[in-house]
Amino acid sequence: MATAEMIKTIAQAPDKEYYLPGHRTCAGCGPALAYRLIAKASGKNTIFVGPTGCMYVANTSYACGPWAVPWTHAQITNAGAVGSGIAEAFKMMIKKGKIKDEYPNIICMAGDGGSIDIGLQAASAMMYRGHDVLFVMYDNESYANTGIQTSPMTPYGAATMFTPPGPEIPEAKKFFPKDPMAIFCGGGHPAVKYGATASIAYPVDLMNKVRKGLAQEGPAFLHVQCPCPKGWTFPANRTVEIGRLAVETGMWFMYELEDGVKKWSILPKQLKPVEEYLQTQGRFAHLKPEHVAKLQAWVNARVQTLGLEVPLPPAR
Amino acid sequence: MPIKKRGTGLTAVADAWQLADIDVTASYPIRPYTAVMAEVAKRIANGLMKCEMVHGEGEHAQFSIAHGASMAGARATTGSSGVGVAYAFETYSPIAGGRCPIQALIADRTLDPPGDFGSEHTECLNLRDNGWIYGWAENAQESLDNSLMFFRIGEDPDIMLPQIVAMDGYFVSHIAQDYEMPDQEQVDKFLPPFKPQFRLDVNNPVIMGPQIEPEMGPPLEWDRNVVMDRVKEKIVAVTEEFGKIFGRKYAPFVEEYMTDDADMVFLLQGAHAVTCRSAIRYLRQAGYKVGMCRLRWFRPFPDTALKAILPKFKVVGVVDTNTSYGAAGGSGVLLVETRASVSEVPGKPLIQGFTSGLGGETITHEEFFKMAEMMKMTLEAGRIIQDAVWVNFNDYLPAVSEVQAAEQQVAQTKE
């Protein structure tokens, strides 16, 4: 494995941008910010695979796109498979001497739907087969591009177009989300030696995780929480703040799994009550105390499962 | 030196892929096409081919893997059969619209239900509107030759379209036959290395497949339409050049058999042409002035060629080995396309539809005899007597006895 060149502070991050202005994402779009940081960290020798979702549609309107590196569309279903094909094509053409290229960084930038729902089969198979591809799941916790519908990552209690609250279903979304890190990096895909969660609220950490994932020979996985002002209903200037609050309340955990060893990237001193997070977003506005309690219990259980040693918020 | 071999349509295509030095192929098991991947896997293991075989997790992935590989600049192939072809459906238009000239081998097979392994052209015809170029081979040799010709046409910088080397499952894919594997030097002369103008290249960044505004779509679709017409010109030139280099001369679009003085012809594609030819020889002895037109291409559909050829005849019996339930004319896809090809041509023949050879059944001599007799009755009546005939199911109802008598009479000529 090559060693990744780490970035120590935001001031030390490369100036050069490979995800440029000139796209139609919403103001304050978390996934767009993630794209910018990821492209900055990966640099010139990079090819992006962009399955259908906001980061395809809102980025490439009018037949142009904001990338200064090669980018290709993939279907929402098949980012992992298209990435696999690109990877093996480069390997074989380089081996046969048909091209002089250096093997590129190949990054699939898939939404939660394109990673863990309709795109799960292709993502899983890419990781199983061990292709040298970094699979980034930019998680805005919904099918956003189609107008905000529930996905497996939509939190319990969130309102979406397909999960409106009403007298019969007061909590709106009823299920709890999937755990992509467990699915991809929990031992079920032995070729994945590096996986991490990250957040746009912690840019240096995110960029370094991108570099670690790319330095890894073979598949790597990043699960990046990306607040979405439109889907979560909050003002566009609060994206980063909400990303931080997610970590501080335990609605998001920041860790790496390297060769099966867990390493915490951010350790909150004490978790804040989940309610502080919920009240920042319109999607949770309908929740009653019993639903909030259910979410808090879920957070508390996640702390246990993940083995995080942190004081929980006092019970009410 | 070309090598004389005994093999199947599938080993023949493996030979073509070896000679074409493919870089990536993507597999998933389904009968009958599977054997080509088994063959390629063996050749990779033995060092005969330098190619990465990616084991897809399904057909959708197979086509997506080949798509990705092609965008990176590799010569990439894949293949499937039956429900597998259906499972990949989402990927067909993006591959063709992205102008990625991958090659797929489809050894056709019935769709479910019923679970049947036999050949039928339906699944492969289902993707006819997605911008792939394809045609059916009738034997192993033609499969190999088509593979090379299709690469050459599909990868032409003026074309850049994906191709399907189609063959009848089992009849072509699995029956051992003699064929000739060309020499590497011949192939290198005929098929230049794949060098796309645009590929995923960090030194020349491009974006592929962006979202567009509604008014930007129709010009792209117009371009895809225009290129299909251009394919026809390339087919003529490439088939001719192929004949010169390899010594095997094919009709570019439509092979005619015993049509010089024919009143009536069978029109079909693929392996059933073999039985059709021998049935015609018996029918000729019994006095039927019948011939055959075999389509070498389905997309682009050889309408121009048919406009020139078909008015020579009085009756055309289109034999559909596929289903298109509810289609105009009540038969299959070939009937619709053939009628549309010549509908405005003065002196066009009567065109009637037969459905036969479904589910992997051979179309027997006796069935061809019956069809010939029904065509003769059409000819004598000077009009279409019955729109669609599913052979053995609704043979001309008012005249079943005559048809049967004719069938027995021609059968005697076989003795």
Ligand SMILES: Cc1ncc(C[n+]2csc(CCOP(=O)(O)OP(=O)(O)O)c2C)c(N)n1
């Ligand atoms: C096969 C298929 N089904 C449905 C769609 C419609 N569709 C377009 S974008 C999208 C949402 C994608 O959600 P996600 O992957 O989470 O990305 P996001 O839009 O949230 O960024 C969907 C469902 C599609 N493009 N393709």
Ligand code: SF4
């Ligand atoms: S809907 Fe959300 S993810 Fe999509 S562009 Fe807007 S802010 Fe970004």
Ligand SMILES: [Mg+2]
């Ligand atoms: Mg999403």
